[in-house]
Amino acid sequence: MKTLIKNGLVVDPANLVQTHLNLLLEDGKIVAVTEEEPEADRVIDAAGKVVAPGFIDIHMHEDPVKDDKIQFCIFDAMLRMGVTTAVGGNCGINVYDPVKYLDLLERDGAPVNVMMFAGHQYYREAAGALDKYSPVTEEQRKMMKKGLEEALEAGCVGISYGLRYVPGTGREEFLDTASCCQKEHRLISAHVRDDEERVFGAVAEVAEAGKIFDIPVEISHIGSMAGFGQMEQLLKQVDGYRMNGMDITCDCYPYFAFSTRIGATTYDDGWLERYHCDYDACQLMEGKYKGQRCTPETFAEMRRDFPECLTVCYVMDQKDIRMAFSDPGVMLGSDGLIDNGQGHPRAAGSFPKFFADFVRDGSISLYDGIAKMTSIPAKRLGLADKGRLNVGADADVVVFDPEKIRDGATFDDPMLPPFGIDYVLIGGEIAAKDCRIVKGDLGTAIRKRS
Numbered sequence: 534m535k536t537l538i539k540n541g542l543v544v545d546p547a548n549l550v551q552t553h554l555n556l557l558l559e560d561g562k563i564v565a566v567t568e569e570e571p572e573a574d575r576v577i578d579a580a581g582k583v584v585a586p587g588f589i590d591i592h593m594h595e596d597p598v599k600d601d602k603i604q605f606c607i608f609d610a611m612l613r614m615g616v617t618t619a620v621g622g623n624c625g626i627n628v629y630d631p632v633k634y635l636d637l638l639e640r641d642g643a644p645v646n647v648m649m650f651a652g653h654q655y656y657r658e659a660a661g662a663l664d665k666y667s668p669v670t671e672e673q674r675k676m677m678k679k680g681l682e683e684a685l686e687a688g689c690v691g692i693s694y695g696l697r698y699v700p701g702t703g704r705e706e707f708l709d710t711a712s713c714c715q716k717e718h719r720l721i722s723a724h725v726r727d728d729e730e731r732v733f734g735a736v737a738e739v740a741e742a743g744k745i746f747d748i749p750v751e752i753s754h755i756g757s758m759a760g761f762g763q764m765e766q767l768l769k770q771v772d773g774y775r776m777n778g779m780d781i782t783c784d785c786y787p788y789f790a791f792s793t794r795i796g797a798t799t800y801d802d803g804w805l806e807r808y809h810c811d812y813d814a815c816q817l818m819e820g821k822y823k824g825q826r827c828t829p830e831t832f833a834e835m836r837r838d839f840p841e842c843l844t845v846c847y848v849m850d851q852k853d854i855r856m857a858f859s860d861p862g863v864m865l866g867s868d869g870l871i872d873n874g875q876g877h878p879r880a881a882g883s884f885p886k887f888f889a890d891f892v893r894d895g896s897i898s899l900y901d902g903i904a905k906m907t908s909i910p911a912k913r914l915g916l917a918d919k920g921r922l923n924v925g926a927d928a929d930v931v932v933f934d935p936e937k938i939r940d941g942a943t944f945d946d947p948m949l950p951p952f953g954i955d956y957v958l959i960g961g962e963i964a965a966k967d968c969r970i971v972k973g974d975l976g977t978a979i980r981k982r983s
């Protein structure tokens with residue numbers, strides 16, 4: 534089946550292209566990019582629309598597995614917002630053995646293509662270290678390294694850390710596990726150990742591993758780490774590393790509120806002073822107080838009785854988030870996390886919201902915005918045939934209306950689909966049309982091979 538996408542504005546930063554051209558797709562690949570109108574079985578008229586490589590979400594959290602099947606929900610949301618490749622297993626967390634997860638994706642297909650990080654915390658717990666505040670034994674560390682090495686061998690893209698969530702992780706444990714990435718030059722991504730004024734030292738800790746082992750480093754969701762007045766200094770710090778030879782980049786999601794579980798260390802004593810807020814900055818997204826802002830009493834009760842309860846905390850500085858996105862070294866990553874259909878709207882809204890709030894108001898150009906979700910993450914992940922639209926590239930394409938694209942998801946209803954995305958194609962097939970899924974199994978596992 535040949536598909537022609539004609540008359541659209543092709544924006545392809547990987548190839549330094551922004552111009553009107555026609556794309557011909559066949560057998561999963563882009564087979565022609567031309568001013569002609571070649572014969573095709575199906576024609577998509579993209580007049581007035583933007584034609585971009587399928588978006589790549591470098592930071593999200595995968596759907597759970599039940600009865601040997603992935604319970605697709607967040608990956609559906611990814612597809613509806615134009616994402617064709619998503620990276621799970623972030624912040625040190627896997628919902629399931631990531632190697633088996635890749636197998637399930639391959640066996641059953643998925644709404645989008647998926648890469649996986651091997652999560653440090655997952656392998657820590659698998660080694661029997663269940664106390665997040667305590668260090669691991671030498672025996673446990675060996676087990677963790679063995680598991681992580683096997684995961685990298687099986688095609689996980691790298692190792693993720695959520696040092697904030699596992700305070701017992703000492704320097705030796707961190708560096709020793711990170712060393713697993715050295716052999717194949719794999720990526721480490723880190724939700725760093727601390728935020729606000731202590732973010733600088735926390736980023737330095739992770740950068741040290743990049744320097745020692747000469748491996749690439751990704752600093753996760755910097756808006757929720759340094760979005761409290763520290764952004765300018767943090768970006769300078771990271772620029773400094775890069776100018777001194779380190780391969781380091783950051784990602785950020787386009788919201789001014791973060792989301793985590795109420796039992797997380799984020800809410801350990803001192804959080805009110807740290808984020809300069811009161812209890813009502815925290816909204817409960819699940820359970821009997823669903824939708825309500827916390828009081829000192831409900832906060833204490835839920836932290837004790839329902840520590841898994843997802844919350845949203847409205848504490849970030851808009852200026853800092855804008856500053857992050859204006860930096861060329863910062864990509865868009867949704868950090869999407871959904872539990873039983875509940876959570877933060879970033880899972881279903883990040884990409885369209887970015888166009889609506891940051892591109893349409895002129896603060897970031899269309900070209901630079903698309904680069905943050907195509908060419909830059911593709912390069913970061915070593916994806917040679919994705920995040921680009923040249924002849925020979927994978928036919929993962931998104932067609933959207935630059936004037937109409939916007940998020941639909943809200944804090945009250947975080948799974949609502951977006952608007953203004955006409956087509957999402959994976960491997961040349963139509964996966965979503967008008968923000969509704971047409972075919973939800975066109976994606977597969979992408980295994981990292983050295």
Ligand SMILES: [Zn+2]
Nearest residue numbers: 624724753754
């Ligand atoms: Zn995180």
